[in-house]
Amino acid sequence: xxxxLVTIGDELLLGDTVNGNAAWMGxxxxxxxxEVTRSVVVGDELDVIVEAVEEALSRADAVIATGGLGPTYxxxxxxxxxxxxxxxxxxDAALERRLRERVAAAGxxxxxxxxxxxxxxxxxxxxxxxxxxxxGLRVRxxxxxxxxxxxxxxxxxxxxxxxxxxxxxxxxxxxxxxxRTAGVWExxxxxxxxxxxxxxxxxxxxxxxxxxxxxxxSATGADAPGLLDEAEASVRELLGDVVYGAxxxxxxxxxxxxxxxxxxxxxxxxxxxGGLIGAELTRMPGSSATYAGGMVTYSTALKNELLGVPAxxxxxxxxxxxxxxxxxxxGVRERLGATYGVAVTGVxxxxxxxxxxxxxxxxxxxxxxxxxxxxxxxxxxxxxxxEIREVLRRMTVVHxxxxxxxxxxGLGAGPAEASGA
Amino acid sequence: xxxxLVTIGDELLLGDTVNGNAAWMGxxxxxxxxEVTRSVVVGDELDVIVEAVEEALSRADAVIATGGLGPTYxxxxxxxxxxxxxxxxxxDAALERRLRERVAAAGxxxxxxxxxxxxxxxxxxxxxxxxxxxxGLRVRxxxxxxxxxxxxxxxxxxxxxxxxxxxxxxxxxxxxxxxRTAGVWExxxxxxxxxxxxxxxxxxxxxxxxxxxxxxxSATGADAPGLLDEAEASVRELLGDVVYGAxxxxxxxxxxxxxxxxxxxxxxxxxxxGGLIGAELTRMPGSSATYAGGMVTYSTALKNELLGVPAxxxxxxxxxxxxxxxxxxxGVRERLGATYGVAVTGVxxxxxxxxxxxxxxxxxxxxxxxxxxxxxxxxxxxxxxxEIREVLRRMTVVHxxxxxxxxxxGLGAGPAEASGA
Numbered sequence: 125x126x127x128x129l130v131t132i133g134d135e136l137l138l139g140d141t142v143n144g145n146a147a148w149m150g151x152x153x154x155x156x157x158x159e160v161t162r163s164v165v166v167g168d169e170l171d172v173i174v175e176a177v178e179e180a181l182s183r184a185d186a187v188i189a190t191g192g193l194g195p196t197y198x199x200x201x202x203x204x205x206x207x208x209x210x211x212x213x214x215x216d217a218a219l220e221r222r223l224r225e226r227v228a229a230a231g232x233x234x235x236x237x238x239x240x241x242x243x244x245x246x247x248x249x250x251x252x253x254x255x256x257x258x259x260g261l262r263v264r265x266x267x268x269x270x271x272x273x274x275x276x277x278x279x280x281x282x283x284x285x286x287x288x289x290x291x292x293x294x295x296x297x298x299x300x301x302x303x304r305t306a307g308v309w310e311x312x313x314x315x316x317x318x319x320x321x322x323x324x325x326x327x328x329x330x331x332x333x334x335x336x337x338x339x340x341x342s343a344t345g346a347d348a349p350g351l352l353d354e355a356e357a358s359v360r361e362l363l364g365d366v367v368y369g370a371x372x373x374x375x376x377x378x379x380x381x382x383x384x385x386x387x388x389x390x391x392x393x394x395x396x397x398g399g400l401i402g403a404e405l406t407r408m409p410g411s412s413a414t415y416a417g418g419m420v421t422y423s424t425a426l427k428n429e430l431l432g433v434p435a436x437x438x439x440x441x442x443x444x445x446x447x448x449x450x451x452x453x454x455g456v457r458e459r460l461g462a463t464y465g466v467a468v469t470g471v472x473x474x475x476x477x478x479x480x481x482x483x484x485x486x487x488x489x490x491x492x493x494x495x496x497x498x499x500x501x502x503x504x505x506x507x508x509x510x511e512i513r514e515v516l517r518r519m520t521v522v523h524x525x526x527x528x529x530x531x532x533x534g535l536g537a538g539p540a541e542a543s544g545a
Numbered sequence: 546x547x548x549x550l551v552t553i554g555d556e557l558l559l560g561d562t563v564n565g566n567a568a569w570m571g572x573x574x575x576x577x578x579x580e581v582t583r584s585v586v587v588g589d590e591l592d593v594i595v596e597a598v599e600e601a602l603s604r605a606d607a608v609i610a611t612g613g614l615g616p617t618y619x620x621x622x623x624x625x626x627x628x629x630x631x632x633x634x635x636x637d638a639a640l641e642r643r644l645r646e647r648v649a650a651a652g653x654x655x656x657x658x659x660x661x662x663x664x665x666x667x668x669x670x671x672x673x674x675x676x677x678x679x680x681g682l683r684v685r686x687x688x689x690x691x692x693x694x695x696x697x698x699x700x701x702x703x704x705x706x707x708x709x710x711x712x713x714x715x716x717x718x719x720x721x722x723x724x725r726t727a728g729v730w731e732x733x734x735x736x737x738x739x740x741x742x743x744x745x746x747x748x749x750x751x752x753x754x755x756x757x758x759x760x761x762x763s764a765t766g767a768d769a770p771g772l773l774d775e776a777e778a779s780v781r782e783l784l785g786d787v788v789y790g791a792x793x794x795x796x797x798x799x800x801x802x803x804x805x806x807x808x809x810x811x812x813x814x815x816x817x818x819g820g821l822i823g824a825e826l827t828r829m830p831g832s833s834a835t836y837a838g839g840m841v842t843y844s845t846a847l848k849n850e851l852l853g854v855p856a857x858x859x860x861x862x863x864x865x866x867x868x869x870x871x872x873x874x875x876g877v878r879e880r881l882g883a884t885y886g887v888a889v890t891g892v893x894x895x896x897x898x899x900x901x902x903x904x905x906x907x908x909x910x911x912x913x914x915x916x917x918x919x920x921x922x923x924x925x926x927x928x929x930x931x932e933i934r935e936v937l938r939r940m941t942v943v944h945x946x947x948x949x950x951x952x953x954x955g956l957g958a959g960p961a962e963a964s965g966a
Contacts, residue, residue, distance in 0.1 A: 137581045139571030140752045143564050146586070150560030160558045162593070165567070165584040172583070179600075278932060331561045392820070392841070398827030399813070399820025402841040406819030409895050409934060411843075417851070418841035420813065420823040426838045426881060460847060474830050511699075513830060 125292060127153055128180035129163040132173055132191035132201060133275060136165045145190050145280055152281075154340075156289050157298030157348070168192060173204035181268045186292055188284075191275030193258040195238040201272050205263050206245035208270075213243040216250060219259055226257060251287050255279045260287070299348035301356055302331075303339045304369045306526035307501060308539045310337050316362050326355045334515050335503070335522035336375070365535050368526065375525045376404045382532045383414035383463075390528060391462035392418035393431055393452040395443065396472040396485070400521045416462040421452070427469075431455035442478030443469055449488030450496040457490040465490035466528050468520050473512045483516060487524050489531045499527055499537050546713060548574060549601035550584040553594055553612035553622060554696060557586045566611050566701055573702075575761075577710050578719025578769070589613060594625035602689045607713055609705075612696030614679040616659045622693050626684050627666035629691075634664040637671060640680055647678060672708050676700045681708070720769035722777055723752075724760045725790045727947035728922060729960045731758050737783050747776045755936050756924070756943035757796070786956050789947065796946045797825045803953045804835035804884075811949060812883035813839035814852055814873040816864065817893040817906070821942045837883040842873070848890075852876035863899030864890055870909035871917040878911040886911035887949050893937045904937060908945050910952045920948055920958050 129149055135141045143165060150160045161184060166176045173192065180187040192201030206213045220242040227234045241258050244250060251260030251271070256279045261272040271288050273280045305313060310330045314321075317339070321328055325345040331338040341359060343352035360367055369378045383390060392401045392415075402418040405411060419430050424443045427433040433451040441448065449469050457465025470485030471477045483503045490496040501523040503516065530538055550570055556562045564586060571581045582605060587597045594613065601608040613622030627634045640663040648655045662679050665671060672681030672692070677700045682693040692709050694701045726734060731751045735742075738760070742749055746766040752759040760780060764773035781788055790799045804811060813822045813836075823839040826832060840851050845864045848854040854872040862869065870890050878886025891906030892898045904924045911917040922944040924937065951959055 135752075136568075137571050137584060138575045138750075139568035139573070139581075140750075142568040147557075147560035147563040150558050152560070154559045160560075161588065162597075163558060163586040167582065176583075329559075329561075394820070394823075396827075397824065398832075398836070399815065399823030399839060399841065402815075402820030402843075403818065403824055403938075406817075406843060407935065411819075415819070415843050417843040417847045418820060420820065420839035420841070422823075422827065422833055422836050422838040430838070430840075430881075460851075514828065517824075 125158055125186070126161045126184040127158050127186045127188060127292070128184040129160055130173070130176050130180055130187060130189040131163070131165050131275070132168065132189060133165075134167045134198075136191075137167050145275065145277060148277070148281065149188060149190075149284060152284055152289070153293075155300045155302070156293040157300060158289075158293055168198040168200055170200050170204055170207070173200055174208050177204060177208055177265075177270060181266055181270065185268055187268065187270045188288065189270060189272045190280050193241070193260070193272060193274050195235070195240050195257075197237075199240070202240070202243055202245065202261070205248065205261060205270060205272060209245050209247070209263055209265055211246040214246050215239070215242050216244050219244070219250065222252075223257060251283055253279055253283070254286075255282050262287075298342060298344050299352040300340060300342045301352055302371055303341070303356070303359060303363075303367050304336065304373065304375070305339065305363065305366045306336045306368055306375055306522050308337065308366050309502075312539065313337055313339065313363065313366075317359060320355055320358045320362065323351075323355055323358070325351050328359075333522075335501070335519035335526075365530070365533070366538065368529060375522060375529070376407050379405070379525050379529050379532070380408045380411055380414050382529065384410075386463075386532070388463035388532070389414055389416045390464040390466060391416045391456045391460035392524075393456035393465065393467035394418060394420050395422060395427070395452075395469045397468055397517050397520050397524075398422065400517055401466060401468065401524050404521055404525065416460045418460075419456055427452060431459070431467075442480070444471055444478050444480045444484055444486065445469070446486045446488075446498040446500065449486035449498050450490070451488075453488035453490035453496045453498075463492060464528060464531065465496070466524050468524050470516075470520065472516045472520075482512065485516070485520050485523070487520070487527050489524075489527050491531050497527070497531060497537060499523070546579055546607065547582045547605040548579050548607045548609060548713070549605040550581055551594070551597050551601055551608060551610040552584070552586050552696070553589065553610060554586075555588045555619075557612075558588050566696065566698060569698070569702065570609060570611075570705060573705055573710070574714075576721045576723075577714040578721065578763075578765075579710075579714055589619040589621055591621045591625055591628065594621055595629050598625065598629050598686075598691060602687055602691065606689055608689065608691045609709065610691060610693045611701050614662070614681070614693060614695050616656070616661050616678075618658075620661070623661070623664055623666065623682070626669065626682060626691060626693060630666050630668070630684055630686055632667040635667050636660070636663050637665050640665070640671065643673075644678060672704055674700055674704065675707075676703050683708075719763060719765045720773040721761060721763045722773055723792055724762070724777070724780060724784075724788050725757065725794065725796070726760065726784065726787045727757045727789055727796055727943050729758065729787055730923075733960065734758055734760065734784065734787075738780060741776055741779045741783065744772075744776055744779070746772050749780075754943075756922070756940035756947075786951070786954070787959065789950060796943060796950070797828050800826070800946050800950050800953070801829045801832055801835050803950065805831075807884075807953070809884035809953070810835055810837045811885040811887060812837045812877045812881035813945075814877035814886065814888035815839060815841045816843060816848070816873075816888075816890045818889055818938050818941050818945075819843065821938055822887060822889065822945050825942055825946065837881045839881075840877055848873060852880070852888075863901070865892055865899055865901045865905055865907065866890070867907045867909075867919040867921065870907035870919050871911070872909075874909035874911035874917045874919075884913060885949060885952065886917070887945050889941050889945050891937075891941065893941075894933045903933065906937070906941050906944070908941070908948050910945075910948050912952050918948065918952060918958060920944070
């Protein structure tokens, strides 16, 4: 099953919008064993859209087009599909009724232009949009099928999951799953997983993010789902507690869940990350149950004044030191009355600081039992460009959350080099 | 001049990487008056790359291909261009020497595979990569030109700016510039700018981000640069102090610059944003000179304990109230000894809180002169999906930085609805 994507919109060609829709669809389809073999972006021009859809259909079994289904006159996907199919656009009574009801419910008046969204190519299937006004379309053309979906990400995603995937991926000759790890280098993971790579019908892919690696397991064959389960079990056995989650279970969600199960809370003390750890821990709705609050002690003096880090320690070693991380974690835990305290201090660059090299970073976690744990993550310094700083800050956030996870679960420091306390 | 993009790599089709390169090139080329008319993504397959390049050349004057120039056997762009041109790959002595020198300088041994990066299609122009190992290529084919550039963003960007743009955009019949505004709705801006839209040879585009709008001015004609200056002056006159910067001057950079010029500092008190404002104010290298630190008082009790917000105020009105924002801003300014204090409190959703609707947000700014200013930004609540929360948090960050900018400059609250103090 070969699938091509056609994403439509001048804003994509001009780069005003990054094509996140194409990336999301590629990922989602791959997870369900469907191969995206080409992806094209075209602007809001009728003939160009027609040509792009026809070309894609000449190569692929299915084409997914996004965008161009709104009410304005530069929304041309409906017209393009009608032209490609050689049929007229007809107004669909049920869609028109739905539009009128939505507008009336909002207490507004229907703009005549909006009725364009009730026009469909004759004979096309209508994909109701549970999240918005513009319906999607299914058009069968020359032995293949074209799905036209709205460009609004949430609406597109809903239709992919509710309509397109069930229709296209019914058979499942390929099965895929993604496991998530934090704080371990890709080459270390790959070495451990050699036995799984050698399994017949199994392929592994490593998808690195700053300080995280997602491992995508693909199984092919008659019993792909069974084989996938077997491979996943092997990966989990070989990597042990390094796997923190699967699929969409991001690290912030996992930590939030662990804290909520225990009716526990966490407080943060940040330096180089400037607030990113707190921001990450408050992404989830309901995070007020698990996140107490935090201090951003960017200056050295504030580490003493707000967190009680001993002044002589700061004087002797500067702010970038394992004992400072430990004192920050213990200080914020105590002062904010939280179950756990997480702290980071270090040099994000691009210049060294207090005689410490860029990438020297300490993460401290304080908990109800005993002394804080401090680790010094082994961070690859990413080149010498201006982006060092942001990458190191992101890596630090991941190591902080991962170490918090390990402490909550009673696990050791893990592959990150332990240092200090 | 029509340009098509061909970005190459399985990781793009699988969605493991978002196609940021295509977006960046689209934007950069548009700024220089070049129109990207189509953009295609193909995987690492020789014949597919050849076909995509040939198709693109049949429509466009120039094709820019990125990716597939590295040392491994799935790097196939060199081979594809040789095949398309009907020539052989030949090893370039100067490139080979350069590779050997780079490897020797790093104290490593040259892998035989790496020499593939010294192979070029016979007759091709070589674009030296000042930032990495893989050279770019220029191949003239059937009346058009193909540029092949590395997929590493920094290397690609350097070659676009140093080689491709000077070669393709020499004439500059179109000139473009982008101005940045924060906190004003797109429709309000567009209404104000009607006189500029009416200027002959001028086009305006509005590029919305959460709570920000970039205005791209395009001038065409014999004296495009002169016309552009004239239009820019009109936009600035019509919008006044709403324009906070141009081009790459992001709001965090502008604020950092204003504080640095005055040897002033800012401290932050955050609630719903969980630390995002502090994170934003510490993006810039050197931000320790202008950012003192912050408190993330996520729980209501901490607003009193850490920031001194009066307990009776919190009891009477809850945490989402203009007077709470004012007290938070004054409290953090005083306790952290900063010149300015910025605070936010509000409901990010997806559920209402303390009887307040999602999107009810107050921003406070305390300064050396008098009472804190509090505004209630008029925020469009973005639909009903799970992404509400993240969008509202981003918007709140922008309003906080924009209001800080206005206070530093002695400007009024601006178009955001002023409320409270």
